[in-house]
Amino acid sequence: MPPRKRKLDEMIADGKKQKSKPAQPQKETKGSNVEYCHWLMKSEPDSRLEKGIDVKFGIEDLKTCPDQTACWDGVRNYQARNFMRDQMKLGHKVFFYHSNTKEPGIVAICEVVKESYVDHTQFDSKDPHYDETSKKDNPRWYMVDVKYKRMLKRFVPLSQLKQLHIKHKETGGPLKNIALFTKARLSVQPVTQDEWDYILSLEDEG
Template sequence: MTVKKLDIKNQLSKKIDNQLKKANKKQSKLSQLPALLKSLDEPISCWLMKAEPDTRIVKGKDVKFSIDDLISSEDQTTSWEGVRNFEARNFLQNYIKQDHQVLFYHSNCKTPGIAGLAKVVKEGYPDESAFDAKHPYYDAKSESENPKWFAVDVQFVRKFDNLISLKSLKEYQKEYKALNNMVLFSRAQLSVQPVTQSQLEAILEIEGKQKE
């Protein structure tokens, strides 16, 4: 074998080794659950996602998005973009999966609370709003070749007849023990939060009671 062929073979070998190292590093990272998910001690297939239903202007653009805006979106689907918190970003990028349920939460308004249900129809992908200099949540440090932020697509499922307010959820804690460790109560600023199956079931029961 010539020296040239040996060099090419060595280069290919190094390239493959580097790719394997990167893949193993990523797999190792995913195998280490975030502390917040570990603390819930249940598999997660539901997420509470916060959006602002009232007008708020950022860089000249209104960033409001209510459950009614989701309903009126094309195919009743939207890209859940603009998340600029690393913990929430990690959930969007690595842990939120196709068909996971979403509790659509109205935030930063007079009566915050859960407005309805949606579902995930596309798993994590680079948040293109971060690349757009005209977008309210543009981030010059996020590049298409090395994206810093991620989004998922969510689709409307149904709107609750009556919004389940944050105040109501807190009042129901005595009746529904599963609600006691809701991330919503301890991490109020986190815009994407895991919800356990027992918490989801409690919330749907509360929704049924509010219909009566």
């Protein structure tokens, strides 16, 4: 029997040449085949109702979770899902980003403490991210667990990152292609080693 064809949307979102890669030490290589080991994940620190349910989840909410760990449920975008499902591995570092708030920006560092598993909220009709088209024998959405590590010494606002991004496009600096602006609407984004190091260096600025 031929392999079952996957749905078109998933093919597109996955990219056609995405072969399953062995889970091995992540390394950034020059050129095409980049494997990431740093990430940025967006979450909303302010209350907002979605289907009558508050989706607020800021860094202070993560800190109060058991073991300061939360499952990253509710992602309903294929690209973001694929990063979580296929590429986010134990020990990977994550910038925790506050979005849709007065002062958007990076607030903290987290770590992946559980690799991808089925997002249970897709089957929960009361959940704001319920997906009635997803079947239990073939789940569509996956998540990882993320654990709080530490606050940044200094909040790094989106406005500063944007200034630097614009400047670096001219100068060829490390933030010239940062996904925060080149793939602005992705809620789970890869961060290169250079981007990570550069943003961390901003912590120590006056």
